[in-house]
Amino acid sequence: QVQLVESGGGLVQAGGSLRLSCAASGLTFSTYFMSWFRQAPGKEREFVAAISWSGISTYYADSVKVRFTISRDNTKNTVYLQMFSLQPEDTAVYYCAASSRVVADKTALREYNHWGQGTPVTVSS
DSSP: OOEEEEEOOEEEETTOOEEEEEEEESSOGGGSEEEEEEEOTTSOOEEEEEEOSSSOOEEEOTTTTTTEEEEEETTTTEEEEEEOSOOGGGOEEEEEEEESSOOSOTTOGGGOSEEOOOEEEEEEO
8 A cells, every 4th residue: 555654844934944754655666756746725736846766857836946855765765845945825735746657747636646645834924
């Protein structure tokens, strides 16, 4: 059974940093395309960042480019999201997602087979 377990969320002041982790089990992690999404209250879930199987290629939403960094450790079956210069508009529940397919549209929820339960991030002003 595939499980994705996020951790590292919490409350932080504007300008602060957090590092999210997503530990995967029940799958051959190194063959999965991994992404982070987020969902703010009352809004749709949106793409944040993605990373290829090897970790060589990374992709970011314009809103987080430069401030966020996605990485993965295939020896630990874990993907990370390092977040700097957090702003109140970054407040959301952050989800990791995994896809075993060749992803045509990395921003589309339908591309992903598996989702974590989410970890909340709250940024105070």
